[in-house]
Amino acid sequence: MEDDDASATGTPSRPDNVGTYLIHRLQSLGVSHVFGVPGDYVLGFFKQLNDSELNLVTTCDELNAGYAADAYARIRGIGAVCVTYSVGGLKVVNATAQAYAEKSPLVVIAGAPGIKERIGNPLLHHKVRTFDTQRKVFAEVTIASTVLDDPSTACGEIDRVLSEALRVSRPVYIELPRDMTFAPVKLPDPAPVMREAASDQNALQSAVDEAVMTINSAEQPVVIAGVELHRFGLQDKLLAFIDKVRIPVAATILAKSVVGEYHPLYIGIYEGAMGFESVRNYVESSDCLIVLGAFMTDVNLGQYTAHIDQEKAIYVTSEQCSIRHLHYAHVRLHDFLDGLISAPLTPRTPHDLPRPRSMEPFLTKRGRKITVKRLFERLNWALEDNTVVIADVGDALFGGLDLITHRRTEFLSPGYYLSLGFAVPASIGAQLANPNLRPLVLVGDGAFQMTGIEVSTVARLGLNPIIVVLNNYGYATERPLEDGPFNDLQVWQYSLIPEIVGAGKGTVATTEDELNHALDAAQAYTKGFTIIEVQLDPHDSSPALQRLTEGLAKKIR
Numbered sequence: 389m390e391d392d393d394a395s396a397t398g399t400p401s402r403p404d405n406v407g408t409y410l411i412h413r414l415q416s417l418g419v420s421h422v423f424g425v426p427g428d429y430v431l432g433f434f435k436q437l438n439d440s441e442l443n444l445v446t447t448c449d450e451l452n453a454g455y456a457a458d459a460y461a462r463i464r465g466i467g468a469v470c471v472t473y474s475v476g477g478l479k480v481v482n483a484t485a486q487a488y489a490e491k492s493p494l495v496v497i498a499g500a501p502g503i504k505e506r507i508g509n510p511l512l513h514h515k516v517r518t519f520d521t522q523r524k525v526f527a528e529v530t531i532a533s534t535v536l537d538d539p540s541t542a543c544g545e546i547d548r549v550l551s552e553a554l555r556v557s558r559p560v561y562i563e564l565p566r567d568m569t570f571a572p573v574k575l576p577d578p579a580p581v582m583r584e585a586a587s588d589q590n591a592l593q594s595a596v597d598e599a600v601m602t603i604n605s606a607e608q609p610v611v612i613a614g615v616e617l618h619r620f621g622l623q624d625k626l627l628a629f630i631d632k633v634r635i636p637v638a639a640t641i642l643a644k645s646v647v648g649e650y651h652p653l654y655i656g657i658y659e660g661a662m663g664f665e666s667v668r669n670y671v672e673s674s675d676c677l678i679v680l681g682a683f684m685t686d687v688n689l690g691q692y693t694a695h696i697d698q699e700k701a702i703y704v705t706s707e708q709c710s711i712r713h714l715h716y717a718h719v720r721l722h723d724f725l726d727g728l729i730s731a732p733l734t735p736r737t738p739h740d741l742p743r744p745r746s747m748e749p750f751l752t753k754r755g756r757k758i759t760v761k762r763l764f765e766r767l768n769w770a771l772e773d774n775t776v777v778i779a780d781v782g783d784a785l786f787g788g789l790d791l792i793t794h795r796r797t798e799f800l801s802p803g804y805y806l807s808l809g810f811a812v813p814a815s816i817g818a819q820l821a822n823p824n825l826r827p828l829v830l831v832g833d834g835a836f837q838m839t840g841i842e843v844s845t846v847a848r849l850g851l852n853p854i855i856v857v858l859n860n861y862g863y864a865t866e867r868p869l870e871d872g873p874f875n876d877l878q879v880w881q882y883s884l885i886p887e888i889v890g891a892g893k894g895t896v897a898t899t900e901d902e903l904n905h906a907l908d909a910a911q912a913y914t915k916g917f918t919i920i921e922v923q924l925d926p927h928d929s930s931p932a933l934q935r936l937t938e939g940l941a942k943k944i945r
């Protein structure tokens with residue numbers, strides 16, 4: 389329902405109602421696309437979006453819209469998803485939870501029944517328990533939330549919530565009752581959206597001084613770079629620091645490609661027993677670990693097989709700063725990096741650094757059955773300067789960790805939350821966020837059957853990802869943990885999906901030479917998407933996944 393005097397015309401250049409102000413603020417933060425699925429409680433706002441300079445991207449499913457917006461945020465710095473009340477909003481909760489867990493600034497906009505419609509507590513469609521149920525659910529998976537139920541405070545609430553999304557790089561929730569969409573507003577005085585709080589200068593100086601003394605007295609300092617360096621756009625500062633002091637750097641799983649992997653000081657991914665022994669030995673023999681923006685999660689730490697000695701650690705994130713057992717309150721990560729860059733640190737000449745594996749020539753043997761190990765060795769040769777690898781959960785992720793990305797931030801995956809089905813819809817958000825990138829989507833058959841329907845949206849938008857389906861006939865990650873018929877799936881003919889969608893190309897690869905030909909053809913075909921179904925042995929997996937599942941199996945049993 390809309391107010392009688394509401395206008396449904398296009399978005400004015402100067403916002404004059406709640407909906408157009410929200411659009412204006414999203415645009416000012418660099419949002420160019422909003423993902424979602426329409427519904428009656430949000431149709432008025434969809435019309436405003438459609439008439440604005442923003443690009444409205446409707447997907448096949450609300451959860452997938454959330455994944456696409458999350459990927460968009462990881463590349464662009466902020467993303468937005470817009471859905472209707474409850475039946476749409478509650479489907480986005482999982483994507484929002486992932487964004488919260490992995491610190492992605494996702495803005496969830498949900499339509500809702502009008503404020504006037506709620507009088508007398510009627511049983512309106514999509515209502516669950518109370519009109520406040522949806523907001524309460526999202527309060528658990530967002531850093532800030534608001535219901536725009538008062539035009540006089542709506543602009544301030546929009547600014548407050550968006551500021552929080554950028555300040556801590558986590559999702560926020562904005563509920564828009566449909567009778568508020570066109571409600572007139574008085575514009576506030578222009579105020580920049582806050583991106584980061586200031587550090588306590590005394591604490592900052594003390595922390596930097598302590599860090600400088602610790603680093604200068606160390607013989608083998610090592611940086612462990614975490615995902616927050618990506619989320620807060622701090623890669624340039626990280627590079628300025630390591631290039632100045634010549635300290636080698638490793639990345640965590642979640643932060644893969646936060647540093648270009650051909651950088652001479654990059655030594656690989658540190659992931660405990662899941663990773664290469666040379667990287668593990670070098671990091672764990674360090675007498676000074678400089679851990680910047682990293683999450684100490686079970687997966688990042690190789691099921692806690694990683695050993696980080698607190699007595700040797702400088703650990704700084706957006707939320708805490710500690711040096712050995714000293715804690716410094718209100719020290720921000722970006723300020724700490726600035727302090728290190730300008731500090732009197734002694735440059736090093738590191739020797740005998742472990743190097744990421746060089747790519748051996750991929751010599752195919754005609755008719756040889758493809759294995760997971762050989763698949764990823766060949767995929768390494770498919771990476772180009774404009775490739776962004778988007779890996780789903782399972783061997784798509786763990787095998788993909790051995791790929792050598794050419795530049796920074798060219799590997800996206802839910803490496804902590806581990807939600808199956810991220811990759812295909814994420815490819816939409818990633819390519820729209822940066823049209824210069826071409827996604828290489830790595831997805832298992834289980835994950836594809838969850839969200840692969842979004843190839844329909846890929847086709848409609850004319851995008852051209854290369855989608856590699858690792859078909860191992862079920863949930864192969866679970867089989868080493870506890871096998872049974874619950875891990876089996878109906879076998880699809882994935883290569884025929886382009887015929888159903890009416891766009892793209894599909895092929896099957898069972899041998900090395902078939903895979904080689906399929907990848908060459910996919911790279912040459914840029915007018916649409918390609919699905920390559922790689923048929924694998926159900927019990928074959930990458931060495932990294934084997935090490936992970938062995939550790940998990942011990943916990944289960």
